[in-house]
Amino acid sequence: xxxISTLLAILLPxxxxxxxxxxxxxxxxxxxxxxxxxxxxxxxxQTGWDYASMERMSVMINTNExxxxxxxxxxxxxxxxxxxxxxxxxxxxxxxxxLFRIENLExxxxxxxxxxxxxQSGLMKLESEPVARGxxxxxxxxxxxxxxxxxxxxxxxxxxxxxxxxxxxxxxxxLSLRFGGWYAKGSxxxxxxxxxxxxxxxxxxxxxxxxDENIWxxxxxxxxxxxxxxxxxxxxxxxxxxxxxxxxxxxxxxQPLGREIPTGLETEQYSGFANVNIFKxxxxxxxxxxxxxxxxxxxxxxxxxxxxxxxxxxxxxxxYMDWERIGLEAGIENELTDATGRQTVFxxxxxxxxxxxxxxxxxxxxxxxxxxxxRFFDDIRSLSSNTEIKITPxxxxxxxxxGVYKELLPEQSxxxxxxINQGYDLFSHLDISAFxxxxxxxxxxxxxxLANQIQLHQHWTLEMGLNYYRHLSLQIPFQRVLYDLPFxxxxxxxxxxxxxxxxxxxxxxxxxxxxxxxxxxxxDLTYRTTLNGDHIYQQYWEMTPAIRFQYTALFSPYRxxxxxxxxxxxxxxxxxxxxxxDGQMNRSFHVQFPFKFFTYSNTLPQHxxxxxxxxxxxxxxxxxxxxxxxxxLNNDYQTHPIGVREGFGYMSRLEIRF
Amino acid sequence: MKKLFLITLLLSVxxxxxxxxxxxxxxxxxxxxxxxxxxxxxxxxxxxASNGFGLEISAPYxxxxxxxxxRYTRFDEFTYESSGFHSHYVFAGxxxxxxxxDDLIFTAGLRLGNNFMLHNQDIxxxxxxxxxxxxxxxxxxxxxxxxxxxxxNTEFFITTSYNRTIFNIPFAAFYGTIGVTLKFQTPTWxxxxxx
Numbered sequence: 001x002x003x004i005s006t007l008l009a010i011l012l013p014x015x016x017x018x019x020x021x022x023x024x025x026x027x028x029x030x031x032x033x034x035x036x037x038x039x040x041x042x043x044x045x046q047t048g049w050d051y052a053s054m055e056r057m058s059v060m061i062n063t064n065e066x067x068x069x070x071x072x073x074x075x076x077x078x079x080x081x082x083x084x085x086x087x088x089x090x091x092x093x094x095x096x097x098x099l100f101r102i103e104n105l106e107x108x109x110x111x112x113x114x115x116x117x118x119x120q121s122g123l124m125k126l127e128s129e130p131v132a133r134g135x136x137x138x139x140x141x142x143x144x145x146x147x148x149x150x151x152x153x154x155x156x157x158x159x160x161x162x163x164x165x166x167x168x169x170x171x172x173x174x175l176s177l178r179f180g181g182w183y184a185k186g187s188x189x190x191x192x193x194x195x196x197x198x199x200x201x202x203x204x205x206x207x208x209x210x211x212d213e214n215i216w217x218x219x220x221x222x223x224x225x226x227x228x229x230x231x232x233x234x235x236x237x238x239x240x241x242x243x244x245x246x247x248x249x250x251x252x253x254x255q256p257l258g259r260e261i262p263t264g265l266e267t268e269q270y271s272g273f274a275n276v277n278i279f280k281x282x283x284x285x286x287x288x289x290x291x292x293x294x295x296x297x298x299x300x301x302x303x304x305x306x307x308x309x310x311x312x313x314x315x316x317x318x319x320y321m322d323w324e325r326i327g328l329e330a331g332i333e334n335e336l337t338d339a340t341g342r343q344t345v346f347x348x349x350x351x352x353x354x355x356x357x358x359x360x361x362x363x364x365x366x367x368x369x370x371x372x373x374x375r376f377f378d379d380i381r382s383l384s385s386n387t388e389i390k391i392t393p394x395x396x397x398x399x400x401x402x403g404v405y406k407e408l409l410p411e412q413s414x415x416x417x418x419x420i421n422q423g424y425d426l427f428s429h430l431d432i433s434a435f436x437x438x439x440x441x442x443x444x445x446x447x448x449x450l451a452n453q454i455q456l457h458q459h460w461t462l463e464m465g466l467n468y469y470r471h472l473s474l475q476i477p478f479q480r481v482l483y484d485l486p487f488x489x490x491x492x493x494x495x496x497x498x499x500x501x502x503x504x505x506x507x508x509x510x511x512x513x514x515x516x517x518x519x520x521x522x523x524d525l526t527y528r529t530t531l532n533g534d535h536i537y538q539q540y541w542e543m544t545p546a547i548r549f550q551y552t553a554l555f556s557p558y559r560x561x562x563x564x565x566x567x568x569x570x571x572x573x574x575x576x577x578x579x580x581x582d583g584q585m586n587r588s589f590h591v592q593f594p595f596k597f598f599t600y601s602n603t604l605p606q607h608x609x610x611x612x613x614x615x616x617x618x619x620x621x622x623x624x625x626x627x628x629x630x631x632x633l634n635n636d637y638q639t640h641p642i643g644v645r646e647g648f649g650y651m652s653r654l655e656i657r658f
Numbered sequence: 659m660k661k662l663f664l665i666t667l668l669l670s671v672x673x674x675x676x677x678x679x680x681x682x683x684x685x686x687x688x689x690x691x692x693x694x695x696x697x698x699x700x701x702x703x704x705x706x707a708s709n710g711f712g713l714e715i716s717a718p719y720x721x722x723x724x725x726x727x728x729r730y731t732r733f734d735e736f737t738y739e740s741s742g743f744h745s746h747y748v749f750a751g752x753x754x755x756x757x758x759x760d761d762l763i764f765t766a767g768l769r770l771g772n773n774f775m776l777h778n779q780d781i782x783x784x785x786x787x788x789x790x791x792x793x794x795x796x797x798x799x800x801x802x803x804x805x806x807x808x809x810x811n812t813e814f815f816i817t818t819s820y821n822r823t824i825f826n827i828p829f830a831a832f833y834g835t836i837g838v839t840l841k842f843q844t845p846t847w848x849x850x851x852x853x
Contacts (some may be wrong), residue, residue, distance in 0.1 A: 125712045143774075145796055151825030152701065155738035155781055159827055558720055559684070560853060616724075619851045625750075628771065648824060650770075650796050 017111065034129075035615040036564050038142070038628050038651045040092035045552075045566070047107035047124060048508075049073070050544050054253045054260060054643040055195050057221065058091045062544050063122035064506060064528070065110065065445060065469065069255055069477050069540075071413050073122035077116055080242055080271045086308065087416060089253050093191040093223035095266065096244045098140060098172040100626075100655055103127045110447070111384045111406050112371040113357040116285035116318040116331055120373075120384065120408055131176045131183040137658045142170040144651035146197070147634065181237075184230040194220045195251070199598050199645045204251075204589045207301050208262070217262055217299050223248035238275040244268070248465070248590060249298060250430040256416070256432050256494045258481035259642065261304045264296025279630070291315045294341065304430055309341035318355075327359035328342040337411075347421040349411055352376050365392040375409055382407035382442050396455035410440035414475050417496045427494070434494040441498050444472035452642045459515050465508040465636060471533070474500045476540050479577055483584045489642065492497075492580070494654065502533015504541065518623045521553040537577040547571035560617040568609045570637075578602035578641045600641065607637035609646075624655045682719050683852040686844045689714040689815070689839035693729065696818075698831035705733040705742070707831075712747075714837070717844060717852060722754040724852075725767070741781075746774040747797060747821070761807040766800075773797035773823040797823040805839070815841040 040059055044051045051059040052068055060068040084094035104127040111120045153159035174187030185240060199468040207219040225246035232239045246267045251260040269291045277283040292314040297305040318331025337349040353375040360368045367390040375382045388402040410418045417436045427434050451465040476497045506528040514520045517579050526548045529543045549569040556562045579602050587597035610633055615626035634648040695707035717723035735741040753767025773802055777791040801819035808814055817835040822828055
């Protein structure tokens with residue numbers, strides 16, 4: 001339980017103000033255009049985060065603070081948190097709603113508290129389309145291809161090549177009812193993804209095969225997810241009861257192993273959420289959630305079985321007050337986690353926490369916001385404290401000054417390594433030799449930000465931000481992968497480098513233009529650099545691009561037609577974990593027509609990607625067709641050194657709703 | 659002079675648009691087509707394309723016209739036994755029409771679609787690798803068309819098009835097409851569907 005010093009630690013920032021978080025990259029609540037959200041990368045595009053993907057269906061995310069292998073962002077749908085992945089890899093098919101039914105997307109950076117939900121490394125807050133009165137139905141089918149298939153030369157041994165990628169079919173359907181304040185909805189998602197990418201298949205074909213038994217593992221990833229939800233919504237009361245269950249046969253990239261493992265993924269989540277307005281501006285929020293996540297053995301040549309089983313129970317309650325000059329939310333949470341799969345000694349993790357959010361508006365041009373979270377584990381505790389000052393010197397000019405001191409327990413920042421230390425016997429089953437410090441330090445980060453928002457003209461807005469990060473102690477997992485000709489990669493020694501420190505600087509420029517609802521365009525330029533730091537620290541950040549430029553233009557000439565142009569430039573990145581593969585051959589010893597091989601590079605060259613999208617409503621907005629032409633320049637770019645090579649492709653979707 | 663030219667060009671284009679497509683989906687065009695592959699890339703070394711047929715439907719949008727269609731072509735093998743295939747090109751597109759004279763209309767446009775190919779049979783290499791007889795890939799087409807109005811409801815037209823299916827070895831071909839079009843007021847139910 002909290003002692004006096006802890007309470008002081010929470011309350012002190014109310015009076016003394018010098019810490020807070022990044023603020024510039026928060027996206028507009030309505031910035032997502034659901035008609036053009038075709039995959040998980042389209043959601044990440046909206047957030048200002050980086051992603052690396054093995055096969056386009058799953059991503060690892062860098063929220064700018066902890067890199068691809070650090071704490072990952074939280075996800076929330078209609079006020080209820082969910083976890084769409086395993087070991088820091090997030091899957092599109094594990095999102096509990098059809099992507100085209102996302103009404104709003106808000107991305108929050110750093111740590112903080114939103115709607116009674118404390119988060120530690122960014123938050124993707126999604127809102128689904130409101131349930132319509134009466135009975136509603138929807139369905140959709142999505143299908144895509146990537147270029148380079150053999151075509152009519154299938155009979156010509158000199159010209160054919162293996163087929164390449166096929167997306168889909170992805171089938172989504174749902175039913176909803178709403179009578180008065182009561183509603184109920186259910187949806188089912190079935191995704192079939194046939195990964196025929198030549199670069200990937202050449203690399204993993206030996207892993208999929210059991211030569212003695214002449215068995216070849218299927219290369220498709222099939223996933224089914226169901227959601228049931230009921231609740232009551234009124235001005236004073238919001239109650240949601242939700243159940244989600246999914247089952248997938250997939251390939252899971254496991255960073256300590258340095259490659260993917262064919263794995264079955266199973267998730268279950270049951271949630272109860274209530275938001276009660278006791279008085280006009282005073283209310284309470286309550287959440288209880290039980291989440292079970294496990295992996296299932298899927299045949300592979302090594303007989304690798306992760307055998308992961310995790311059960312989590314989260315109970316949270318908060319009281320909030322929201323007046324014009326003062327806003328306050330104080331809450332308490334308890335998180336219980338069991339990982340029983342390969343645990344040799346039973347140990348349950350219990351992490352209680354308390355949190356406090358404050359907002360003071362001293363004057364219409366001066367607002368102070370603080371977020372403080374304290375977590376406890378045994379006799380250890382961690383404090384995350386943010387403070388932000390918003391100043392509006394003149395109309396049309398806003399300044400935000402913020403600072404953060406953030407401390408994460410190893411149970412949060414490095415959960416896998418922590419479980420291994422607690423006796424979860426996983427690495428020996430995967431033949432991974434590992435060095436993990438017996439005591440993993442708390443992850444500590446200090447951060448200062450300055451952001452400016454200037455209304456240049458009626459329709460033009462310019463935002464500029466500067467973020468300084470000082471990692472006082474960052475724990476970096478590192479697997480220097482070995483090269484192996486038949487299997488391309490073999491795990492080397494895995495190590496968790498503790499106590500890494502260094503400094504980073506990021507500059508963000510954003511120009512936004514909007515005229516009514518017909519034209520909206522945004523250009524984002526982000527520059528990041530490592531100022532100094534330990535050797536491993538510096539290497540770690542080479543995996544993320546120093547320069548990222550994104551441009552999006554949405555044009556809706558008529559209410560039933562939308563056109564969108566997306567342009568992205570990423571500068572060169574280097575993944576030191578794969579340095580031993582650099583220049584080595586990715587080849588297969590199996591029959592190929594014609595024989596084809598690739599060369600690995602742990603440096604991903606800079607690339608420019610251009611996408612075009614069109615959507616058209618039909619039948620009085622009951623039917624919508626959407627088409628995305630991806631990577632028009634047909635550049636073979638990668639986001640991960642052993643991941644898929646992107647070429648030109650397309651994705652199409654048909655939606656129907658009644 | 660340059661400005662005058664640009665203004666004249668703009669007005670002529672706008673004039674054509676308003677003359678041909680005043681209100682979205684007001685009129686519907688249904689065309690029956692016959693086509694012939696005129697020339698192409700390396701695919702012609704191994705296959706012989708027969709004359710084919712197709713169906714096109716289009717309707718004016720606020721600017722230009724939307725269209726959708728289907729085209730069938732049979733390719734018989736020269737070299738690889740049983741490698742002949744049926745090509746089914748399904749597309750949607752947009753085009754723009756310019757009224758060149760009282761009864762002569764010039765149209766240019768872009769089509770995006772999928773080329774579904776159905777071979778005579780599957781083929782298996784090394785008793786192990788099965789290549790499906792079903793094959794498909796993204797295919798785009800650029801075309802120009804000359805339309806001659808026979809009367810208020812009928813047109814005759816001739817089209818030349820460049821089609822490219824982006825296989826590993828791209829399949830590119832020029833087609834010549836002739837067709838007859840029936841034009842009519844869009845039924846209310848169809849107009850409601852399209853809007």
